[in-house]
Amino acid sequence: MDLTLKIWRQKNASSKGKFVTYKVNDISPNSSFLEMMDILNESLVVKGEDPVAFDHDCREGICGACSLYINGRPHGPDAAITTCQLHMRRFKDGDTIVIEPWRARPFPVLRDLIVDRTSFDKIIQAGGYISVNTGGIPDANAIPIPKINADLSMDAASCIGCGACVAACKNASAMLFVSAKVSQFALLPQGKVEAAERVQAMVAEMDRLGFGNCTNTGACEAECPKEISITNIARMNREFLCSKIGAPKVKIGAGGF
Amino acid sequence: MAELNSKIPKGELAQKWTEYKSHTNLVNPSNKRRLEIIVVGTGLAGASAAASLGELGFKVKNFCYQDSPRRAHSIAAQGGINAAKNYQNDGDSVYRLFYDTIKGGDYRSREANVYRLAEVSNAIIDQCVAQGVPFAREYGGLLDNRSFGGAQVSRTFYARGQTGQQLLLGAYSALSRQVKKGNVELFTRHEMLDVVLVDGRARGIIVRDLVTGAIERHAAHAVVLATGGYGNVFFLSTNAMGSNATAIWKAYKRGAVFGNPSFTQIHPTCIPVHGDFQSKLTLMSESLRNDGRIWVPKNKEDAEKIRHGQLKPIQIAEEDRDYYLERRYPAFGNLVPRDVASRAAKERCDAGYGVGETGLAVYLDFSESINRLGKNVIEERYGNLFQMYEKIVDENPYKTPMMIYPAVHYTMGGLWVDYELMTTIPGLFVIGEANFSDHGANRLGASALMQGLADGYFVLPYTIQNYLSDQIRIPNFSPDLPEFRKTETEATERLKKLMNVKGTKTVDSFHKRLGMILWEYVGMGRNAEGLKKAIPKIAALREEFWKDVKVTGDFNEINPELEKAGRVADFLELGELIARDALSRNESCGGHFREEYQTPEGEALRDDQNLMFVSAWEFTGENSEPVMNKEPLNYEFVEVKQRNYK
Numbered sequence: 001m002d003l004t005l006k007i008w009r010q011k012n013a014s015s016k017g018k019f020v021t022y023k024v025n026d027i028s029p030n031s032s033f034l035e036m037m038d039i040l041n042e043s044l045v046v047k048g049e050d051p052v053a054f055d056h057d058c059r060e061g062i063c064g065a066c067s068l069y070i071n072g073r074p075h076g077p078d079a080a081i082t083t084c085q086l087h088m089r090r091f092k093d094g095d096t097i098v099i100e101p102w103r104a105r106p107f108p109v110l111r112d113l114i115v116d117r118t119s120f121d122k123i124i125q126a127g128g129y130i131s132v133n134t135g136g137i138p139d140a141n142a143i144p145i146p147k148i149n150a151d152l153s154m155d156a157a158s159c160i161g162c163g164a165c166v167a168a169c170k171n172a173s174a175m176l177f178v179s180a181k182v183s184q185f186a187l188l189p190q191g192k193v194e195a196a197e198r199v200q201a202m203v204a205e206m207d208r209l210g211f212g213n214c215t216n217t218g219a220c221e222a223e224c225p226k227e228i229s230i231t232n233i234a235r236m237n238r239e240f241l242c243s244k245i246g247a248p249k250v251k252i253g254a255g256g257f
Numbered sequence: 258m259a260e261l262n263s264k265i266p267k268g269e270l271a272q273k274w275t276e277y278k279s280h281t282n283l284v285n286p287s288n289k290r291r292l293e294i295i296v297v298g299t300g301l302a303g304a305s306a307a308a309s310l311g312e313l314g315f316k317v318k319n320f321c322y323q324d325s326p327r328r329a330h331s332i333a334a335q336g337g338i339n340a341a342k343n344y345q346n347d348g349d350s351v352y353r354l355f356y357d358t359i360k361g362g363d364y365r366s367r368e369a370n371v372y373r374l375a376e377v378s379n380a381i382i383d384q385c386v387a388q389g390v391p392f393a394r395e396y397g398g399l400l401d402n403r404s405f406g407g408a409q410v411s412r413t414f415y416a417r418g419q420t421g422q423q424l425l426l427g428a429y430s431a432l433s434r435q436v437k438k439g440n441v442e443l444f445t446r447h448e449m450l451d452v453v454l455v456d457g458r459a460r461g462i463i464v465r466d467l468v469t470g471a472i473e474r475h476a477a478h479a480v481v482l483a484t485g486g487y488g489n490v491f492f493l494s495t496n497a498m499g500s501n502a503t504a505i506w507k508a509y510k511r512g513a514v515f516g517n518p519s520f521t522q523i524h525p526t527c528i529p530v531h532g533d534f535q536s537k538l539t540l541m542s543e544s545l546r547n548d549g550r551i552w553v554p555k556n557k558e559d560a561e562k563i564r565h566g567q568l569k570p571i572q573i574a575e576e577d578r579d580y581y582l583e584r585r586y587p588a589f590g591n592l593v594p595r596d597v598a599s600r601a602a603k604e605r606c607d608a609g610y611g612v613g614e615t616g617l618a619v620y621l622d623f624s625e626s627i628n629r630l631g632k633n634v635i636e637e638r639y640g641n642l643f644q645m646y647e648k649i650v651d652e653n654p655y656k657t658p659m660m661i662y663p664a665v666h667y668t669m670g671g672l673w674v675d676y677e678l679m680t681t682i683p684g685l686f687v688i689g690e691a692n693f694s695d696h697g698a699n700r701l702g703a704s705a706l707m708q709g710l711a712d713g714y715f716v717l718p719y720t721i722q723n724y725l726s727d728q729i730r731i732p733n734f735s736p737d738l739p740e741f742r743k744t745e746t747e748a749t750e751r752l753k754k755l756m757n758v759k760g761t762k763t764v765d766s767f768h769k770r771l772g773m774i775l776w777e778y779v780g781m782g783r784n785a786e787g788l789k790k791a792i793p794k795i796a797a798l799r800e801e802f803w804k805d806v807k808v809t810g811d812f813n814e815i816n817p818e819l820e821k822a823g824r825v826a827d828f829l830e831l832g833e834l835i836a837r838d839a840l841s842r843n844e845s846c847g848g849h850f851r852e853e854y855q856t857p858e859g860e861a862l863r864d865d866q867n868l869m870f871v872s873a874w875e876f877t878g879e880n881s882e883p884v885m886n887k888e889p890l891n892y893e894f895v896e897v898k899q900r901n902y903k
Contacts, residue, residue, distance in 0.1 A: 012814060030651075031534045038536055038765070045763045045818060050810050053817055055324060057497040059537045061645060062422055063328040078648075085648045110468055111815040118445065121325050125437040129430035130389045134309040134714045137383040141344060144398025154391040154416060157423060161327055185389050 001027040001088060004096040005040065007052055010109050013116075017109065019098075029089035033076065034059060034066065036088055054113040061085040061225065064160030067167075068113055069100040074164035074223045082162065082225045102163055104172035106210045117163050119209045120177060127201035128181045130190050149187045156183040158226045165220035165228075171212030176220040178206050179236035180228050186239050196243035203240055259514045259875045261888045264675040265369040270894045271351075274373045277676070278719055282726035289314035292725050293477040293733060295462055297449045297504055299326030301421070301706060302689025303483030304428035305713025311435030313718060318475055319432065319441050320464060322448040322499055322820075327429045330485060330497040331709060334421025335542035335642065337403065337413035338385075338706040340378040345402050349410040351375045356895060358704060361407040361594050362669070362697020363847035363863065364897045365517070365871070367890065369676060370694050377715040378707050382414055384714055388427040392416050403638075405702040406543055407594035407902075413703045418542055418641045424706055428713070447473070448820065449504045450748040452480060452511050452685060455740045459508075459685035463741075463748045467820065470813035472749050474736035478728045479684045479721060482508060483713070486668035486690040488521065490828045490835065491780075492772025494665035495527060495540040501824040502831050505672050505691050513680035514873040514886060516673035516693030518831070519839035522700055522848045523781050524666030525598035528649055529618040538664040539649055541621070541642055543702040546591045548626035548635060549659070551598070552578040553610040553619050563612045570612070570620055570658050581605055589902040596699040596848045596861075597902060599663035603781050604859060606662075613660045622658035663781060667705060669696040669848065670838075673873045673888070677720035678712060684728075686721060688712035693871065698847025755822045756812060760805030764821045767802045771795065771825070771832055779836050784852040788840040792833055799829040834874055834883060841885060844868045856899075865897055 002025045010017030024040050031039075034056055041051035057065040066083040070076035076086045091097065099113065107115040157180070165176035182199050185191025191198075214233055221230045266273040284292065292315055296307040299321040307319040321329060343349040355375035359366060382400070386392065392414050393401040402411040416423040435441040446467040453461040453474070461476035487502035488494040509515045526541045554560045555577045562568035581601055583590045593601075602619045605611065612618050627635050632655060636643070643654050650660070671693040678686050678694070689709040696704065735741075778791035802825070810816040845854040845861035846868075854862040871888040 028532055028534060030531055032536070032649075035534050035536050039534060042763050042765060045807060045809050046761075048807075048809060051818060053815050057323060057328055057499050058330060058333045059498060060333055060539050062333050062419065063323075063330070063497065064325075064332075065323065065328050080644070081648055085645065087648065087651070089651060114815060117324060121327075121433065121443075121445075124430065125433040129434045130387065131434060132384075132387045132431075133312045134305075134384060134431070134718070135380070137380070137387045140342070140382045140386040140392075141399045143386075145394055146398055147394045147396050150391050150394040150398075153389075154393075154423075157391050157416075157426065158419060160422075161325065184391065188389050188391070190387055191389050 001029060001091065001093045003027060003091065006096065006098045008100045009052070009112055011111065013108055013110055027088050029087070031088050032059070032084060033070070033086040033088065034084050052113065053111045056084055059084040062160060064162040067102050067115065067162055069102060069167060071098050074102070074167045075225050080225060080227050082160070102167035104166045106172065107163060107166065120161050120163065122209060123174065123178055123202055123205050124181065126205035127198040130185060131194060143189050145188060153184050153187040156180040156187070156228065156232050159228050160226055162225060164223045164225060166211065168219040168223035169212065169215070170217070170219070171215050173214050173220070174206050174211040175214040175233045175236070176224065176228055176230065178202050179232040182236045182239055183232040186235060195239060199236060199239045199243050258884065259681045259873065259886050261514070261673070261681070261873055261886055262675060263367065263888060264677055265367065266676065270368060270372050273369050274376055281719060281723045284722050284725050284729060286314055288729045290316065291733070292316065292728065293318065294479050294481060294721070295320070295475055295477040296481045296483060297462065298329065298483035298485060298689070299429070299432065300329035300331035300483060300485055300689060301425055301428055301709030302713045303329065304425065304432045305710050306481055306483060306688055306717050307441050308428060308431035308435050309714050309718045310721070311438070311440035314440070317435070317441040318444065318477065320444045320447045320449060322446065322467060324445055326432060326443065326445065327426060329425060330500050331425045331706070332422045333497065334706055335418045335540065336405065336544040337415035337420045337703040338381065338424060339405070339412050339701070339703045340382045340414060340707065341375055341412060342379055342382060344400060345411045347410045349412050353410065354378060354412065357408050358695070358701060359697070359895055360900055361701040362699055363861065363900055364697065364865070364869070364892065365846055365890065366695055366697030368892060368894055373716065374695050374708055374711050377711045380715055381707060381710045385424055385427050388430060390416065390423045390427045403544055403547055404592060406546060406592045406598070407701040415544065418544070418639060421706060424710065428710070449484070450823070451507045451744050453741050453744045454511055454682065455734065455738060458683045460734050461736060461741060463745050468815055470811070470816065472745055474741040474745055476734035476736040476741065478725060478731060479686065481686045481688060481717065481721070482672070482691050483689045484691045486671065487831060488665045488668050490771070490832050491665040491775050492768045493530065493535065493538050495524060495538050498537060501827070503824055503827045505687065506827040506831055508672060508680065508682065508685060510876050511682065512876070513682045513685055514673045514875045515670070515834065516871050516873050517670040517698070517838065518835045518874060519779070519842060519849050520669035520698050520847065521665060521835070522595060522667040522669060523599045523663040525595055525602055525663050526621060526661045527664035527666070528646065529613055529615065529660055529662040539645065540664070540666060541646060541659065541661060543595065545621060545639060545642065548638065549591065549621040549623050550580055550625060551582050551591055551619055551621055552580045553605045553612060555579040557609050560610045560612060564614060564616050579610070586902045593902045594699060594701060599781060600850060602663055618660040618662045620658035621661045623654065624658070627655065667700055669693065669698060669700055673871065677723060678717055679720070679724060684724060686717060688717050698849055752819060752823060753812065755806065755826065756808045756819065758803060758806050758808070760807050762805050762807060764806060764808065764818055764825050767798065767806060768821070768825045768828065770798055771829055774798065775832055775835065779839050782850055782852050783839050785840060788836050791836040792840070795829065795833045795836065802826065802829055837883065838872050838874065841872065842868060863899070
């Protein structure tokens with residue numbers, strides 16, 4: 001396959017970026033999208049040009065590092081996969097492909113297609129955990145958990161933190177990401193203990209970092225490579241509301257409630 | 258010669274760890290606050306260690322090259338984690354898990370370490386459940402288990418096909434809590450370049466900030482490496498693209514000895530190689546062997562027709578299929594350990610029965626299970642794996658058998674550590690896959706997650722205190738000491754030298770060539786003749802690399818080519834040590850199969866008389882050959898036998 005690529009190039013966070021057009025030839029339809037990018041980069045290096053920088057690591061759809069906006073969609077045209085799982089057989093010979101980084105204010109571009117997603121780590125640090133120390137734990141089977149809850153919790157927990165939900169949202173909302181973590185714990189008895197503190201702390205941090213609000217358009221769910229459902233957002237909203245009205249006033253301390 | 262003192266506590270096997278914990282020196286809470294520890298890596302071992310040490314009150318600095326600790330490659334582990342809970346009432350016990358692991362490792366690991374691993378396994382499951390890890394459950398609400406290779410009990414806990422992800426996110430959440438509390442300082446997109454020794458002790462590290470390119474010095478009272486395995490030395494492996502050996506390799510060159518470098522695990526069920534543009538190999542979890550049956554055609558003519566696309570696997574009649582694992586190993590069948598399954602696949606393909614376009618593939622067939630259990634049950638168990646397979650290969654494994662072939666997956670070898678997980682450099686600890694300690698010559702499935710978390714949550718937080726207890730009077734180190742400056746200069750100069758080669762060939766092209774040499778001569782089947790060829794070939798490639806590599810970009814910016822160049826430069830040295838170790842070990846054991854040493858049935862033939870030891874390689878200088886030290890392995894509590902899975 002011969003392809004034309006329009007790729008966002010940006011030297012660093014403070015410089016102005018632009019689209020640059022490249023041609024790649026003889027691409028095997030069996031190669032992955034990132035392998036096609038490797039082939040482009042090899043040719044650039046041989047010519048002495050700077051290769052295109054992009055985040056990637058496991059290349060099997062689980063680490064959440066890869067993050068390309070391909071032809072206007074996070075992780076490209078296929079549903080329920082990451083960019084590294086996208087294969088070139090999905091494209092046609094002669095296609096033009098536009099490749100951009102995630103676009104959202106809380107994800108500043110660092111170089112080319114690499115963005116800074118440390119804001120996601122900060123949200124988790126604000127409360128995305130159950131406050132237990134290592135050791136001194138009762139037997140794992142001491143608390144039976146209904147299978148349906150364990151399964152729903154697992155559905156939410158399969159989030160890979162890639163940020164496609166934010167990139168897809170016109171408001172750059174992180175509600176799907178945050179609600180997935182809130183739901184994972186809210187559905188389990190172990191997580192219920194601190195549920196009120198958790199949802200308040202995480203939502204406050206999300207707002208502070210400049211993520212927008214949910215607009216109920218559902219783009220996040222449509223583009224999520226792990227098919228995380230927006231039902232989680234509804235659950236988070238309920239948890240948030242209950243934490244404000246039902247429970248005693250929550251005091252959020254530093255690090256562990 | 259390095260002195261190898263394994264520091265194994267005296268006494269009965271089952272009492273050793275308890276005894277150790279009862280008598281080891283501890284550090285009191287007020288002193289903990291003054292002691293600094295560097296942890297490099299944020300995978301299962303690194304994140305669990307950093308979190309646990311932070312909870313105890315130490316001041317921890319935690320580094321990773323990824324943009325977030327959650328992306329460490331532990332995340333990609335699929336199948337599960339072993340523990341001796343015996344929830345299934347099928348006869349499991351701590352001893353049985355210990356025994357299976359020792360036997361699975363082909364009697365090349367330390368009894369005391371392995372027993373401790375089995376002993377703490379149950380606490381790991383408790384810990385993870387308390388953290389909110391959503392393990393699979395039965396309808397009654399209790400935890401579910403499945404079986405894995407090399408065991409006759411079901412002791413593997415799992416979270417769909419994403420167990421590594423869920424366990425890592427558990428450790429990451431514990432780590433995040435300590436970051437918030439201020440006990441752990443996190444450095445993402447930082448790569449360790451070297452370890453700094455002051456008066457013979459590890460006192461800090463040199464890192465490069467991968468965003469700004471700045472070289473930084475960090476000091477501490479102790480350094481913990483949790484940087485994973487070195488399987489990427491083969492170029493094509495199931496490791497992440499960034500997985501590298503630089504941290505442990507630099508520690509080796511500073512005096513830490515390297516244990517059993519040639520013990521690499523070739524995983525039997527990976528998606529076969531399909532083109533020379535390929536950048537990595539994708540694993541299909543071993544758990545698939547619970548419900549999948551492995552076969553090739555019984556007749557060579559059928560295999561040939563399949564290779565040429567004239568015949569489809571579903572057209573091969575039942576009686577014309579050779580379920581070779583079930584035939585050769587009736588007791589364990591498709592659930593033999595990984596090394597045995599890999600070799601058996603290679604044997605069939607070498608004999609001309611392989612399938613796929615290249616002939617380097619065998620079938621993993623679910624039709625029988627789908628008929629017996631229903632498609633929905635198989636989908637619930639392995640849905641994400643089937644989807645992953647379909648995306649890569651463009652075939653539906655519910656309808657046609659999967660094609661699989663062995664690929665480099667895990668490295669049992671790593672830096673040599675004693676019972677306290679400390680290297681031969683005082684104050685330098687190594688945990689998880691980066692050390693050599695628990696898996697001998699072959700690791701059983703679902704044991705890597707167990708070891709990573711055992712080391713990080715339950716072993717290192719005790720053993721490191723024994724070292725730190727006599728460091729309480731040592732004030733905090735200044736990273737301005739001359740030793741730090743000197744190591745920083747050396748690390749910087751090495752990278753600048755790489756950039757100044759300004760040759761004609763890309764970093765990846767060298768990495769691929771190294772991988773091809775290693776796969777051909779130091780892969781699944783090794784022999785003295787091939788290994789003797791590999792060593793000078795790697796040396797020549799290394800020389801060419803330093804004369805002709807081309808690294809683009811600038812030093813002070815995000816520069817993935819420079820990152821790769823530094824890693825490949827180290828792989829080019831490590832590759833040679835792997836070959837040397839493989840050549841020196843004149844026997845077959847576990848993942849190390851020397852073709853000259855096999856039984857008439859083609860099974861691995863060990864030499865327990867002469868080779869029951871750990872090869873611990875010592876660096877002696879850039880232009881001199883490394884020296885091999887031996888740590889003898891004494892089996893007091895198990896009878897050493899030929900492994901038998903028949």
